Amino acid sequence: MSPMIFQTALYASLVLCALGLAWRVSAWFRVRVGPDARAVTLSRRVAAVFQGIAATLASRRVFQIPGAFVLDVLLQRRLFANEKLRWFGHLLVVVGFTLLLLMHALWASVTVKLFQGYQPTLDPYLFLRNLFGTMILVGVALLLYGRWRRRTGLPQARRRIDAAFVALLAFVLVTGFLLEAHKIASPRAFYRMAEQFIGTTDAEKLMPLRALWASEFGVAFADLKTPIAPHLVQQGRELHRDACAFCHTPPASAFVSYPVAQILAPVSGLLDQVRADIWLLYLHVFACFLGLASLPFTLFFHVVTAPISLLVNAAAPQRELPGQTFPTPTLSSAVRASRRALALDACVRCGICDMRCSVAPLARYLGNPGLLPAHMLQATAALADGSLLRPGREAGALRAAEGAFLCTDCGRCTSRCPVGLDLADLWEAARGDLAAAGLPAPAQWVQARAALAWAESLEAGPGQYIFSAADAWSAPLSADRRTFSRCVQCQTCTNVCPVVAHSIDSEHGVDLTPQKVMNLLRLGLGDLTLGSRMVWDCASCYQCQEHCPEGIRVADIMLELRALAVHRLGAVRSLGERS
Amino acid sequence: MKYALFLGCKIPSRLPAYAASTRAVLGHLGVTLVDLEFDCCGYPARDVSRDAFVFAAARNLALAERAGLDLLTPCTCCFGTLRHALRFLGEDAQLRARVTQALAAEGLAWSGTSAVEHLLPLLARKVGVDALAAAVRAPRTGLRVAAQYGCHALRPSNVARFDNPLAPTIFESLIRATGATPVDWPRRLDCCGDPLHQANAPLSGRMTRAKIADALESGAETICTACPHCHLRFDAVQAGSPEPSIRTLLYTQLLGLALGLPSKSLGL
């Protein structure tokens, strides 16, 4: 290929990559996640980060960084602690890729300087190149297998561009192997070298050498009649020793390409005619450039973000998040703001958090992946870039909100995250943003309207006095008149209710009392209770139920009514409504 | 004695000392604890879907069943939730059918053979107050302690089966066993306010402060808890508050100290 094209393509993709990196890194200071982040200016965030770095370098913590780099970044101990198989797969990819990059892609600037007389066609290089390529392919296969093995009923977090990146990686490897295989089998390549190093392309003259290369180097001469006479091979060997040996060892050690070459043998003549060597090379090289240029926007970007995230953990002062394998740092809100933005980029969607999530069973039963960390993180990103609230995506937004507010802050996701993201902090921030965007927890959005307003918006018809089958399903006690027809209006439930007791001055007053809620149900005016402060302020302390002389399950009914409200008021709720 | 330890969500992430002290104390008393891959007890879903909450709880129960163990929890809230799930499963056949089906999809089954036990009754009845008292090496003589029972341990009593909900004595007897003196405080059976700290923070605050004030007025030096929610609640409200504050101590820590266990092992 002409160096000119190569050079321009290379520099172009380098420039693109640099620009992309700059853009993505700047996002760590631009993107705002969490109400506290909104209070911090861009400049303060930049400053804070540099101060942080400076402070770390000045402190004793700086000595922890090398260790962390080795253990966390290079050896991926967090991944190791989670899943050995995927750790191994990842290791294969990393090692294979790095070595291939240095030894093969950057041979001119690295390998040659390290090893005298380096030639790509010599062993061990021939063998190693195949080995590294194979490591990557196997590693990727293992990672994909791991992902498949973790499937639940719910969709796993993923981005299309990740798949595209993996495909590109595979393409680079395949084209590489094909190119090598083709060159091995190609007669045209043989004659080019013969002309260059022996000075003739005369088939007869080169007969012994051809015999040798055909039998031991896998070149596919169409015109060579088999079986090949041994004495010819013998002559060829001498010719070979003089002219070729210094840069060619038998390619059988290319344990992938050589078999491929043998497969290609029948068509190699044809491939020669169409100059497969050239276009395969172009495909291979440009695929690499494409990968390089798109690096900041693909999964590949994690080679930048993950180490940073991990090293921040090591460098920053530690917060002992207990019961957790790895501590997470405590940072100033300015730095945390940047770290959250970083987290959105650093997540590799490995799904380990989803596996460990405490509310995963709830997510499965409710059929809402929005409860799972990896999805919550994507929703958070979507909220940050505004795409979550785009018209037509209400359903998604609501699912995300439901998920965020069912999170129990158990911290398992944080303690398990292989790239060491402080997810607990991220969720807290995300809930703040959701609330600010009019997607708060039910207790809040219900209070946006008065109980009476809710009741009116439910448009009760003459049938209002009867619970529908659906209501009875989610609130069976409330739907059954026998539950409260025993009520003798004695006010005991209200008298023992701490919520009413602590709300007894007019500005904090609850709108109803437990007894009034029961009574409204009795009156068939249950709709008036669904949005009531009393129902939503109920502390579920069960004093009412314990004391009721008639054995009415007051508190159970209160909690039922909440579930009923979430589902009935949710249906007539308008987004963006906030208390 | 052997139990599957159900820590729930709060203890590991926010109150590891409770896990540590529970393990230390029970280990010392010869109770074997097994850790299973439990998930959330289901409580947060109760406001959203009765079915989902019961399913989540039943799933944990099924895990314990599979291991052939009764389930022990030091979290009062988880205790109440799991016991409630048992009640709903017991009284609502259709619900039971739906949940059973969902469990089957995960290769699990609930039959109700695993019991749900709370830490305090275990200590008071299975281990025995006298046995505890006998094991005490460093009695906390003179320490005036206010017992914080926690709602979901006591009520509804027919679900919790914990103690007399109107005049419980179990916590005080356990405190006495450590050599400390339980104080009688009017609001000892009240809600700590934690369930409302998101829904209605001011109200929640008033409830918590009322209890703290009452404990102080009743001459207590320490509020002793047996629930991460109550415990964290008291600490959260007192953090940086100008009002007079009171020390909080987990019962497992109080007992651990009395048993002469190293305070580090109790997360102190």
Next chain:
Amino acid sequence: MTGARRDSFDVAVIGAGMAGMAAALFAAERGLSCIQIGNGGSLLFASGLLDLLGVHPVAERRLWQSPYAALAALAREQPLHPLARVDAHSIRAAFESFVTALAAAGLAYAPLGERNRKLLTSIGTIKTTFGVPLSMVAGTGVLDARPPCLLVDFRGLREFSAAQIAATLGRSWPGLRHQRIEFPGCEGAPELYAAHLARALETRETRARTVALVQPLLGDAQAVGFPAVLGLARAREVHAAFEAGLGVPVFEIPTMPTSVPGLRLLSALEAMLSARGVRRRHQASVRALAFDAHAGTATLELEGISGGAGGERVFARAVVLATGRFTGRGLTADRGGVRESILGLPVHQPGSREAWHQRDFLDPSGHAINRAGLEIDDAWRPLGASGKPAWPRLYAVGSILAHQDWMRSKCGSGLAIATAWAAMDQVALALGGTGAG
């Protein structure tokens, strides 16, 4: 791993009203192991006053100053009345034992003595009763002497108007004044609830603020009356603090349900039983009650109890029915008639529903249905269909018994406490324990 739980006791008391509580207490005091089933709900309707016997005969609306004289008359004229079956000595012993236990549990009553006392009610009527909590007793003297007196109420406490009492009694009590104040911390609240005020008053600050509000209103008042909200668990301190702060006797006036004295009674009784090791099952009821003639034990199947498969089973050597009447659900009435709820024991009752109630609510002779109930033998054992005791060690106490109208005779607590005492004597004898000392 749990199945149906199995526990054995000397006595199972079914019901946790005044009678059930008394029965459990007396059982414990006689050294019998005891389990008590049912929630103390009906105690929340109690006024805290312990009636013994105030009116007899009901139809004549005849009030008595000496309950014991009234009892003597009752014994002569209505031998079937449950109280006619208990001798005065036992009744005195029962009451003493009961109030002593209450005092130990922190709820103090005035010395009982031999006479009924008169008290103001929240609507201005005058109530004749026997056992009076210390927090109310000052009211009795005041009512007799009618000195200048101040009644205070709190705006928002809907069922209590000091103005009403003052106006109602004004003609015969010129020195009776009333004042309405805002409850500290609840200013402007539309509705207040007695129990909340009672608990609020247990904090020194609220207490002090309230006293400070009343202090300037005292004038020449020689006593101050409040609605019965002066503290719950700390009632004694609250009352003392009010008297100290105001410098005159302070008395509570009983209110309608939910009444704070009722709550005090409930928690005192529960504490009392807890302390004596009585096992309690709240919010539970007896699904089935079976007797094993040979083993001589009764089996109680409890329902409402959850956790573990199979609910709960309890075994007892003796069973006491203290399940009360219709409010307590000891008796079940449908259109056809009245039956005993657990065993379907025969119930003495009027012939037809038309005869259950008088045409006027306040008809002096009272409603026939209120005299319906269980017939018993001399050992307090309810009679089965055959007219013989339904089971040798099944006993019945309290308002479920026939031939009494406690609401009109003002003998509710007396009925509960006295019959529980007498029946428990029989239980103790039957179980070979110690009789009443």
Next chain:
Amino acid sequence: MNSPSLIQTQVLIIGGGVTGTALARDFALRGVACILVEKDDINAGASGRNHGLLHSGARYVAGDRAAAMECRAEGDILKRMAAQTIQDTGGYFVAVEGDDERYVADFPSLCARAGISARAVDIAAARALEPALSQRTIAVFEVPDASIDPFRLSLESMAQARSLGARLLRRSRVIGFEREGSRIRAVRVLSQAGGEELRIEAAQVVNAAGAWAREVCLLAGAPIGMTYSKGTLLVTHERLAGRVVNRLRPPSNADIMMPGGTVSIVGTTSTRVDALDDIRPTTAEADLIVAEAARMLPALATMRYIRAYAGVRPLVGTADAADGRAVSRGFALFDHEDQGLDNLATITGGKLTTCRLMAERAADLVCRRLGVIRPCLTAATPLPVAAECAWTEPGRSPRVWMRSHGLEDPLLCECEMVSGSAVDAIYAALRSAGDTPTLTDIGLRSRVGKGACQGAFCAVRTAAHFYSRGDFQASRGIDEIVDFIGERWRGQRAVLWGEQLAQAELMEALHCGLFGEELRGEELRGEELRDAGVPDAPPAAPAGEVSP
């Protein structure tokens, strides 16, 4: 005693039920001065003791098509002119297994002939909308039945009449007529409140005393033939259906369940009675209704009932039929001219749905006699809403109260959630009319005491409320509480079993056990207790009682 004071007016109306008040409004709208005397209170008779059904007429299509068509026409007018008093719930006619299939088959065509829409409804669909319907339902037709609040109708009619100059004298009983030849010169009225007597001179007298019309006519010396049919209804603890549910069969016992706002009203019975005093529901009637109505709506068998009430239908003409159902439910207007009276008219019979028409006919007659030519306006003039009259609507008070929440507005009646401000509004309105309102008056004009506790708690709270506002003085409160609860008791007595019996027991425990209201005579004298001291001295045994 001094001579009775004299009042003069154009027309005197006797009876403050739906017809009397409609008459007052009718006259007032025509500019005719009138006074209405009522021996008790608005709707105290049958007008306040019916099921509040605005008939579509379908009930009568078989027996009395004229009445049916009358109902349809009047129903349409009221739906337009008094919309605020009506809930257009729609109605079902429901037949169950064992009902007369031929009647079912004829029903649609009969309705069609009377011009009443009757749409056949798929049974499954009907049971989906009204789950309370029996599984044994065999036919369902939808008709334009509606529920009407007769109290609000009368109160608002009277309110408008008053605003146009008419006068209302409550608790004023007619005790005599002064005749002068063919004229009634004056009517003597005794005011129960003050016990003072009035002479009212009116050009015309209209007797709209409903069931009491006969007694009034006798006093006037112009007897008419009337029979009385007593009807009893039960009130459930919760509302069981959204629509009116009629039994699809010839008129008979317990063939309707009305949506009474937050409750359901089940009835009715029909028995001939001869006397009007002390009409009350009996346990036998309650049993009959429950047993019969439960065949159409099974839940009624186990339902908690909070009260019963009985009214007397005035039936014109004399029938032999024992239950009086055979007698027409149409109304009758007597001009009494054949009896030699030319300024008395009697309008009676009929039913709630046709009250406006009855008033119109009677007023036309009177106006003709007075020479007033102005036509009746009630068919075209909407009934103005009067705020203080709106409180009888079930389920309204809670909404209004919740809107006013946070203001200092406590609930006095928890069962029906009636607030202090509502009670005050009613009190003020009565006061402004120169009345001294009683708890019972408040009860009639609101939902106070209509709920499960039947006055046990709300009577106490309301009395306390009035004392604290200074509206009640002296010991009046106790009497009012006793009266109020006594009045409620009349209705409770027949349905006291199950939960409601427990409720009643609680009421007695409170009002007798604690308050000792039955003893108040003894107590309020505040004198010494009767037995003189010595504890063990045997008291003098009362005469007639000998100790065994």
